[in-house]
Amino acid sequence: MDALPEPLTGYYGLLFAFLLLAIGVLVVYTNYRSSGLHRPPRLPYWIPWLGSAIEIGKDPDTFFERTIQKLGPVFRLKTVGRDMIYVASPTLIQSIFRDTKHYDFAEIRLQMNAIFLIPKYALPPDMVAHYFPAHHRVLAPNSVPDMLKHYTRQAHHFVTEAIASHSGRKIPLADFIVPAAYNATAKALFGHSFPADKTFDGFKRFDAAFPLMVADAPGFMFAKARRAWANVIDVLESYVEELERTEDIDVPPLARLTLDTKQQAGWDAGIAASVMAGDLWASQANGLWAAYWVLVFMLLEPHGLAPLVAEIDRARASWTSSHADKSLDAETFHEFMMDSVKALPLLTSAVQESLRISSSVMPIRRVVEPVELGGYQLQKDDTVLCVTRSVHLDDEIHPDAASFRMDRYCEGQKFTKDGKPVPNHSMPFGGGVSICEGRHFVMGELKALIALILTYATVELADESVVRPQFDWSRLGSGIMQPRGDINVVIGKRKFTTS
Numbered sequence: 002m003d004a005l006p007e008p009l010t011g012y013y014g015l016l017f018a019f020l021l022l023a024i025g026v027l028v029v030y031t032n033y034r035s036s037g038l039h040r041p042p043r044l045p046y047w048i049p050w051l052g053s054a055i056e057i058g059k060d061p062d063t064f065f066e067r068t069i070q071k072l073g074p075v076f077r078l079k080t081v082g083r084d085m086i087y088v089a090s091p092t093l094i095q096s097i098f099r100d101t102k103h104y105d106f107a108e109i110r111l112q113m114n115a116i117f118l119i120p121k122y123a124l125p126p127d128m129v130a131h132y133f134p135a136h137h138r139v140l141a142p143n144s145v146p147d148m149l150k151h152y153t154r155q156a157h158h159f160v161t162e163a164i165a166s167h168s169g170r171k172i173p174l175a176d177f178i179v180p181a182a183y184n185a186t187a188k189a190l191f192g193h194s195f196p197a198d199k200t201f202d203g204f205k206r207f208d209a210a211f212p213l214m215v216a217d218a219p220g221f222m223f224a225k226a227r228r229a230w231a232n233v234i235d236v237l238e239s240y241v242e243e244l245e246r247t248e249d250i251d252v253p254p255l256a257r258l259t260l261d262t263k264q265q266a267g268w269d270a271g272i273a274a275s276v277m278a279g280d281l282w283a284s285q286a287n288g289l290w291a292a293y294w295v296l297v298f299m300l301l302e303p304h305g306l307a308p309l310v311a312e313i314d315r316a317r318a319s320w321t322s323s324h325a326d327k328s329l330d331a332e333t334f335h336e337f338m339m340d341s342v343k344a345l346p347l348l349t350s351a352v353q354e355s356l357r358i359s360s361s362v363m364p365i366r367r368v369v370e371p372v373e374l375g376g377y378q379l380q381k382d383d384t385v386l387c388v389t390r391s392v393h394l395d396d397e398i399h400p401d402a403a404s405f406r407m408d409r410y411c412e413g414q415k416f417t418k419d420g421k422p423v424p425n426h427s428m429p430f431g432g433g434v435s436i437c438e439g440r441h442f443v444m445g446e447l448k449a450l451i452a453l454i455l456t457y458a459t460v461e462l463a464d465e466s467v468v469r470p471q472f473d474w475s476r477l478g479s480g481i482m483q484p485r486g487d488i489n490v491v492i493g494k495r496k497f498t499t500s
């Protein structure tokens with residue numbers, strides 16, 4: 002071997018060796034940092050940009066279960082070009098919900114408005130400061146009975162109408178329940194003269210494309226859905242103008258808030274309509290399917306709907322005997338439900354259990370300044386997703402979590418992990434500052450709807466061998482899963498007097 006050239010020996014040799022060492026240290030340091038010593042561990046992936054998206058889409062429950070086993074409750078995933086941090090421990094999720102200093106939601110909430118075609122200028126900061134809290138108050142527990150009164154009256158009409166038109170026929174369950182529930186909710190929110198049926202197709206189109214919009218897919222992929230939504234807004238705009246012309250005084254609270262804000266903020270009817278359309282979507286997208294799943298899960302139980310029917314019949318008998326002067330009808334059904342809250346524990350539990358199993362909710366936050374979470378370093382502008390479904394499916398918190406147990410939430414049940422109570426064991430409505438504002442209303446709404454159906458109808462499985470419809474995972478992380486497929490039922494009129 003030739004001797005080293007002169008310049009690489011002596012002083013130059015030392016300099017060269019030092020440079021090599023420095024580069025080596027830099028490479029090791031860079032790798033060290035990018036592999037994330039204090040950053041949450043990242044699940045490796047093979048397909049650039051898509052990352053783990055395909056694997057998640059195939060079977061999200063198994064994917065998250067395995068990832069948590071491998072990496073713990075805080076980890077990073079790359080999906081469709083996004084690098085986000087996922088958190089799956091109830092304690093850490095709770096700490097994120099509580100810490101509004103480090104985790105922000107306000108900016109994300111405003112960005113969401115664009116999806117609903119609400120113009121940015123409609124909600125300047127001073128507007129946000131007034132409108133959002135007022136919206137929150139309208140849906141607070143003390144205001145809910147008034148909204149439920151509107152709802153139950155409407156639901157009574159649409160449920161009895163659906164029973165009359167489908168009675169004795171075999172139909173897919175969704176065809177029976179969804180249109181009736183949609184009309185009742187829309188009219189409860191906006192008023193009895195709101196032409197809800199004119200918005201149903203537009204809502205369905207928009208809702209079907211919602212996952213694409215949230216995923217920031219290219220606009221051409223959901224152009225038709227946007228046009229359908231613009232039509233929904235047009236219907237609402239005409240309705241707003243109509244309300245103002247007729248000065249209808251029996252306008253339900255949420256629509257009243259929008260009309261008042263319109264005047265105070267100088268909105269035109271179009272802006273008011275786009276804001277109302279946002280409420281329309283929020284109130285329907287999850288509620289419709291939540292009602293559907295309660296019936297599906299119960300129908301597939303060994304005793305079917307019988308335990309719920311028995312409980313509702315007992316409560317009704319007790320109410321009618323103590324209200325001998327009243328008959329149960331569209332006007333009094335709400336009063337019956339309000340008086341019977343304690344008499345319907347199984348119904349309440351079945352609704353909660355159904356929400357636990359059918360929801361996939363991932364409240365999202367943006368980190369505004371560096372913060373430690375579960376022993377890892379989170380940096381400014383990190384996006385954090387709270388995987389509430391992993392808590393719902395944790396067998397330690399919810400024994401035999403994959404199964405529907407109608408009495409899981411009845412009084413006296415405990416939800417613990419590592420021997421400690423888990424206060425946020427069930428989060429179908431998310432949590433913290435972004436928690437669903439409609440949760441109090443929708444719990445009353447779902448119970449009233451099921452009680453109405455089981456009071457006036459018999460619902461039976463039409464086919465002998467039935468399997469539960471699969472979840473359509475396309476709305477993973479954003480609420481109640483819709484079904485893939487359906488079950489057929491036979492609807493009958495119940496024969497008894499309700500007075």
Ligand code: HEM
Nearest residue numbers: 283284287288291362364430431432435436437438439443
């Ligand atoms: C079973 C039915 C429902 C479910 C499962 C549900 C679930 C949710 C979820 C998961 C969120 C986001 C929570 C978060 O990010 O932390 C949300 C937000 C919201 N929901 Fe619901 N929801 C339901 C029904 C309703 C109804 C009936 C209304 C209105 C009457 C409503 C109004 C809202 C509003 C206004 C928001 C936005 C809150 C905000 O941004 O601060 N929801 N809902």
